[in-house]
Amino acid sequence: MRRANDRRRLTSVSDDEQLLDRLRAGEEEAFVALVSRHHDSMLRLARTFVSSNAIAEEVVQDTWLGVLRGIDRFGGRSSLRTWLLAILVNRARSAGERERRSVPVGDVEPRFDVAGAWITPPAHWAEDVEERVSAAALRDLLQGALAELPPRQLAVVTLRDIEGLGSGEVCEVLAISEGNQRVLLHRGRNHLRESLEARLRP
Amino acid sequence: MIARLLRRVGGDLSCQQAVALVTDYLDGALSSTEEARFERHLAGCPHCTEYLAQIRATIGLTHGLRSDELTPQMRDHFLELYRRWSADEL
Numbered sequence: 001m002r003r004a005n006d007r008r009r010l011t012s013v014s015d016d017e018q019l020l021d022r023l024r025a026g027e028e029e030a031f032v033a034l035v036s037r038h039h040d041s042m043l044r045l046a047r048t049f050v051s052s053n054a055i056a057e058e059v060v061q062d063t064w065l066g067v068l069r070g071i072d073r074f075g076g077r078s079s080l081r082t083w084l085l086a087i088l089v090n091r092a093r094s095a096g097e098r099e100r101r102s103v104p105v106g107d108v109e110p111r112f113d114v115a116g117a118w119i120t121p122p123a124h125w126a127e128d129v130e131e132r133v134s135a136a137a138l139r140d141l142l143q144g145a146l147a148e149l150p151p152r153q154l155a156v157v158t159l160r161d162i163e164g165l166g167s168g169e170v171c172e173v174l175a176i177s178e179g180n181q182r183v184l185l186h187r188g189r190n191h192l193r194e195s196l197e198a199r200l201r202p
Numbered sequence: 203m204i205a206r207l208l209r210r211v212g213g214d215l216s217c218q219q220a221v222a223l224v225t226d227y228l229d230g231a232l233s234s235t236e237e238a239r240f241e242r243h244l245a246g247c248p249h250c251t252e253y254l255a256q257i258r259a260t261i262g263l264t265h266g267l268r269s270d271e272l273t274p275q276m277r278d279h280f281l282e283l284y285r286r287w288s289a290d291e292l
Contacts (some may be wrong), residue, residue, distance in 0.1 A: 026288070028281060028284045028285065028288075031280065031281075031284045032272075032277055032280055032281055032284070035272065035276075035280045036270070036271070036272040036277070037270065039270075039272055039276065040268055040269050040270055061280075061283060064280070064283065065283070065287065065292060068284070068287045069287075112216070112217060112218040112221075115216060116216025116217055116218035116219060117216065117217050117218075118217050118249050121249040121252075122249055122252045122253045122256055124252060125256065125259075126252055126255030126256045126258070126259045127255065127259075129259055129263070130263075135266075138263055138266075139266075139267060142263060142264055142267060143267070146264075146267075157264065161261050161264040161265055162264055162265060162267050162268050163268060164265060164268070167229055178231075182225050182226060182229065182231065185225055186222075186224070186225035189225065189257055189260055189261065190257075192260050192264060193253075193256050193257055193260045196256070196259075196260060196263075197256070
C-alpha cells in the first residue's frame with residue numbers, strides 16, 4: 001500500500017503543471033514525461049470504449065495531438081489529468097460504441113438468506129492471498145475477471161482501483177453521478193472479489 | 203416486519219445490508235449514524251469483517267496491475283509524434 005501511495009504522489013498535480021510549463025516552452029522531454037505519466041490510465045480507459053488495442057492506441061495518440069494543438073486552451077480549471085481523460089473519453093466514445101462480447105456476468109452479489117445472513121460465508125484469504133497464489137497467477141486472474149465486466153463498470157474500476165483516482169474526478173471524467181459511480185464500483189469490485197474467492201475457496 | 207422497521211430506525215444491520223454499504227463506507231460516504239451502525243455490525247460479525255478485508259485486498263491487488271513505464275518503443279513513438287507536430291507535419 002505504501003508503494004501505491006508513493007506512486008500517487010508521483011502523479012501529483014504540481015508535477016503535471018511544471019511539465020506543462022516546460023512543454024509550452026517547447027521541451028520535448030516534458031512531453032514524453034507527461035505521456036509516460038498518464039499513458040496507462042489513458043490506454044486502459046480508451047480500451048473500455050473501443051473494441052481493440054490498436055483503436056485504443058489511436059485514440060490515445062489522437063488525444064495527445066489534440067492536447068498539443070490546444071495546449072493554450074487548457075485553463076487549469078480542473079487538473080491536467082481530468083482534462084486529458086475527459087478529452088480522451090469524448091474521442092473514445094466517438095471512435096465507436098464498444099462491441100465487446102458482453103458476457104452477462106450473472107449474479108455476482110454474494111448470496112444471503114431471507115433474513116439477510118450469509119448462506120456461504122466468505123472463505124478466509126484476505127490476509128494471505130499473496131502467499132497462497134503467485135503474483136503472476138493473481139494478475140492473470142484479475143485481468144480475466146476485468147475482461148468480464150460490462151464497459152461502464154470496467155471504466156469505473158479502472159480509474160478508481162487500477163489508477164487510483166478519487167470518486168469526484170472519476171465522476172467528472174465519465175460524466176456520471178456520485179451515486180451511479182458507486183453502484184458501478186460496488187458491482188465491479190464484487191465481481192473481482194468473487195473471482196478471487198472462487199480460486200481461493202478450499 | 204418489526205425487525206425491518208427497527209433496522210430502518212437504527213437497529214442492527216443484516217449481513218446483506220452491511221455488504222451493500224461497503225463501497226460507501228470505504229469512500230467515507232456514509233452519515234455518521236450509518237457508519238456507526240456499519241461498524242457495530244462488523245464488530246460482531248467475523249464474516250462481514252472478512253468480506254471487508256477481502257474487498258480491501260482486491261483493491262490493493264487491482265492497483266498492482268497499474269504500470270507507469272512506457273516501453274522504449276512507445277517512448278520513441280511519442281517523441282516522433284511530438285517532433286512531427288512541432289515541424290508542423292501534423
